[in-house]
Amino acid sequence: xxxxxxxxxxxxxxxxxxxxxxxxxxxxxxxxxxxxxxxxxxxxxxxxxxxxxxxxxxxxxxxxxxxxxxxxxxxxxxxxxxxxxxxxxxxxxxxxxxxxxxxxxxxxxxxxxxxxxxxxxxxxxxxxxxxxxxxxxxxxxxxxxxxxxxxxxxxxxxxxxxxxxxxxxxxxxxxxxxxxxxxxxxxxxxxxxxxxxxxxxxxxxxxxxxxxxxxxxxxxxxxxxxxxxxxxxxxxxxxxxxxxxxxxxxxxxxxxxxxxxxxxxxxx
Numbered sequence: 001x002x003x004x005x006x007x008x009x010x011x012x013x014x015x016x017x018x019x020x021x022x023x024x025x026x027x028x029x030x031x032x033x034x035x036x037x038x039x040x041x042x043x044x045x046x047x048x049x050x051x052x053x054x055x056x057x058x059x060x061x062x063x064x065x066x067x068x069x070x071x072x073x074x075x076x077x078x079x080x081x082x083x084x085x086x087x088x089x090x091x092x093x094x095x096x097x098x099x100x101x102x103x104x105x106x107x108x109x110x111x112x113x114x115x116x117x118x119x120x121x122x123x124x125x126x127x128x129x130x131x132x133x134x135x136x137x138x139x140x141x142x143x144x145x146x147x148x149x150x151x152x153x154x155x156x157x158x159x160x161x162x163x164x165x166x167x168x169x170x171x172x173x174x175x176x177x178x179x180x181x182x183x184x185x186x187x188x189x190x191x192x193x194x195x196x197x198x199x200x201x202x203x204x205x206x207x208x209x210x211x212x213x214x215x216x217x218x219x220x221x222x223x224x225x226x227x228x229x230x231x232x233x234x235x236x237x238x239x240x241x242x243x244x245x246x247x248x249x250x251x252x253x254x255x256x257x258x259x260x261x262x263x264x265x266x267x268x
Contacts, residue, residue, distance in 0.1 A: 024074070025072070026082060028062075028064045029082050029086050032065060035057045036054070036058050038054045039055050040093065042054060043102075046101075048102045049157065049158065051098050051157070052154040054094075055090065055094055055098070058090040059091075062090070062147055066083075080130060084129075087146055088122065088123055090150070091146045093119055095149070096118045098153060099118065099153060103175035107176070114179050117179070118149075118179050118182060118183045120183075121184075121187045122183075124187050125143055125146050125186040128142070142192075143186050143189065143192070144182065144186045144235055144238065148234055149182040149185070152178070153179075155230075159225060182235065185239070190242050191238060191242070192234070192237065
């Protein structure tokens with residue numbers, strides 16, 4: 001009897017621990033959603049800097065969500081759908097409203113169309129990811145991930161607020177170009193590195209540690225500038241790698257120039 005009671009107690013504790021493990025990633029996802037809603041409210045109140053910061057904090061919760069789910073082996077279909085719905089709010093609707101209210105409101109219906117294109121392409125990007133997540137090798141993303149696109153938007157607002165202060169005639173045009181480019185990159189077939197295949201072995205540990213320390217130092221020293229540089233650099237990394245690949249492929253097809261073999265016949 002005691003043995004049966006012990007087994008039942010152990011099974012009950014195991015179920016409770018399993019439920020708790022599933023709860024942790026969903027709590028991080030809820031934090032992500034909360035930041036997205038707060039960013040939208042900040043846009044309505046005209047506090048664009050706070051909205052941008054809330055989007056950046058939502059990215060932290062999104063990273064913790066995925067990491068905790070993998071570490072606790074608590075991934076689930078519910079968690080995937082909940083995460084995607086939260087991402088639509090935090091990295092789709094919130095950045096779209098921020099872009100429109102901050103820079104595109106003076107462009108009339110065209111500004112609304114560009115803002116909607118960003119939100120719609122972000123939703124399409126998430127839907128495509130969810131439908132192909134089981135087929136992905138994990139090393140690359142197809143198209144720019146929507147959190148990375150939102151990071152470009154949020155860091156641009158912070159960068160402009162503290163550093164460049166774009167004029168009223170320059171900002172709408174520049175933001176239009178950025179928004180359309182991000183919308184295209186999200187639904188493109190350009191491959192982006194996920195950095196999930198990094199191997200911390202041997203001498204590489206020191207190399208990664210040094211680069212990590214240098215990056216943290218630069219972000220701590222110039223966060224307004226470095227955040228935009230990091231996000232914009234990642235967004236550009238995919239097209240640049242694709243361009244290099246196309247050039248290398250074209251050069252490989254041409255091959256070395258053929259030279260005429262010397263004739264062995266005697267000259268007249």
